[in-house]
Amino acid sequence: MLDPALTKQLAQHLELLRQPVELVASLDDSAKSAQLMELLTEVAALSEKITVVRRDDDERRPSFAIVRPGTDISVRFACVPLGHELTSFVLALLQVGGHPPAVSEEVIEQIRRLDGDYEFVTYLSLSCQNCPEVVQALNLMSVVNPRIKHVAVDGALFKDEVEARGVLAVPSVFLNGEHFEQGRMTLEQILSKLDSGAAQRAAQEIGNKEPFDVLVVGAGPAGVSSAIYAARKSVRTGVAAGRIGGQVLDTMAIENFISVPYTEGPKFAAALEQHASDYEIDIMDSQQAVRLEPATQPGDLHTLVLENDATLKGRTVILATGARWRPIGVPGEQEYRNKGVTYCPHCDGPLFRGKPVAVIGGGNSGVEAAIDLAGIVSHVTLLELGDTLRADEVLQRKLRSLTNVDIVLNAKTTEVLGDGTSVTGLTYTDTETGESRRLDVQGVFVQIGLLPNTEWLEGVVELTKHKEIVVDERGATSVPGVFAAGDCTTEPYKQIVTAMGSGATAALSAFDYLVRTSAPTDD
Incomplete structure (x- = not known):
């Protein structure tokens, strides 16, 4: 699964391991499980300090834990950690294997001082560029403080779980079964939410x-x-x-x-x-x-x-x-933000696999979003307020070649509709005729500038x-x-x-x- 250049680079990183590490896999008969086992086996072959065992003892399959034998230090991934999460996987391997994390001793001590038991679950997509920072922060915390547990879950792989929890945007973090936070977060921001005195200490330090x-x-x-x-x-x-x-x-x-x-x-x-x-x-x-x-x-x-x-x-x-992303400013937009209304097709697109969605905006970002989403969702409707698309011609040609994309011009979005939990559609006005129309979609991707x-x-x-x-x-x-x-x-x-x-x-x-x-x- 790993090309020669990446294999060589990874082998060099794994030389930093100080202690033995076990990759404990929980698998089923699916193709993704086979893919995960192949990846773990290839990685283990790069270092004598890494071994792979299969126990099938976790309810999420495929998944695996990175464990330091003889300790309660571990990190778990319920995904095949490729794409943006490959770095998260490598860092977790190194940290569980005793390589010191690249944060200050002050932050390490703050993590150690956290009192209580914390079980975090982060829902992610492998195409999300915002997810790794959250995943890596929580992984690091779970290595430093064994009372903190974390599992990173690929939302596209565990769709039933994602739908049951109403996750329509990533990264979404749950703590002890309750929603904790959504969107990109730094390690310091996570700590400030858990450590009530952190913000006060930071303010005092800054003020001096x-x-x-x-x-x-x-x-x-x-x-x-x-x-x-x-x-x-x-x-x-x-x-x-x-x-x-x-x-x-x-x-x-x-x-x-x-x-x-x-x-x-x-x-x-x-x-x-x-x-x-x-x-x-x-x-x-x-x-x-x-x-x-x-x-x-x-x-x-x-x-x-x-x-x-x-x-x-x-x-x-x-x-x-x-x-920041410019909102469309219509009723329902804020109510259903991260419940079907989203601004990042790369991050959240995989959560809408097989569903109809709308893209609002006919500039480069809107057309690029529609092209990307067309390969994931069942159907894309692109709505543009003007009478022509504003994107580069090469992008327009690509868009018009796709069979599951409709382009609606002179369309002014007027409301985002939902059932109280998630998006069910939107309404728009045809600016030429004045006629109001409804579009049944389960996702609305807003791409109208900054x-x-x-x-x-x-x-x-x-x-x-x-x-x-x-x-x-x-x-x-x-x-x-x-x-x-x-x-x-x-x-x-x-x-x-x-x-x-x-x-x-x-x-x-x-x-x-x-x-x-x-x-x-x-x-």
Whole structure:
């Protein structure tokens, strides 16, 4: 199952194993069980410290546990961990096998201190780029603290279980049988939900920090670019962000970043984080900004207030808050979000296998989503508000060649319908005739562009009617000493490469501002 290059790479990783590991399989007569056993056997052949045994003692089949013999340390997968979860499998092998995880001792101790018994179940899809971070965090926790148990379940493989629990979006995490959280989460965010004192300790630590010369808000391509350029000027640089990578983490394929023919969002985000770690940048992740209090005069400090009430000070501030999926804003959308309404076809598409779905949006993202979904679901109906599709012609030709896709133009979605538990359809208006029509679908994939993350800046900096931060050619906003970059600004092209460029521009402008405002005046 593993190609020669991957086999060689995996063998090198497995040299890091310090203790013996057992792969304990629970199988049935299905093809997936045979596939799983083949994978486990191939992996075990790469290290004398790994053995495979079959016990068929778990109710989920196929599944397997990674066990450290003679201990109660284990991690379980109810899936064939390929695709995005192959890395999760390898990391779990290494950690169960005694290789230390790449987190601070402070975090390790926080996990050890958790009091109670925790049984986590994460429902995932192998095509989901957001799932591995959650899976890897919970796996690590279960290795560090044996009172924590975790199993990663492929929703497409255990459809009855997924339907019984009403899972229509991944990753979905359950704790002790109850819904715990949904969507991408960092290890720190999970710990903060379990450890009631974690947020308070983090807020106190942040509040004690000295003022920064350049304080960046956001850690997507624009934010990380800003921070690196600022740090290279040897000024005190800090970054406050919800997650490193930002919207890039939700991007499946990146094929237009010059000099890199192909990569994927999570890999690109990891590269951003690694590059930033090469500099003296104070990165404070899992932090949500809620208010900016600008300096009253040039040279004074700006104040950033975080969701946990902690405050940060900066002589200059760079706003790189990015954007999020734009909602359609109709009745039923929020009620059925993650219950059939979704914004990520790569993540959630496998949960709708064999079902009819709708895609809203006729741009590149909408057409690409429809093409991808057509290979999974029973039927796709693409709804476009305008009278023509806006996607590239090559994508339109591919879409029109698919036999299980319908294209409806001049369609204004008016409501998402459901039975209280999940989506059952939607209504739309034909803008040419005014006629209202119903479409029976079980999933609605919204692909109508992005919305800037700037609500908290209303009345602070100048925004356009589309809520974008108005910037000049130097990245300066309407407030002296406050700059902005990336998808949250009036930069016309929302691309990774342009975001990085604008981040660099903002950082260089911030440095120039620091020099000018600190220069001595003539007597």
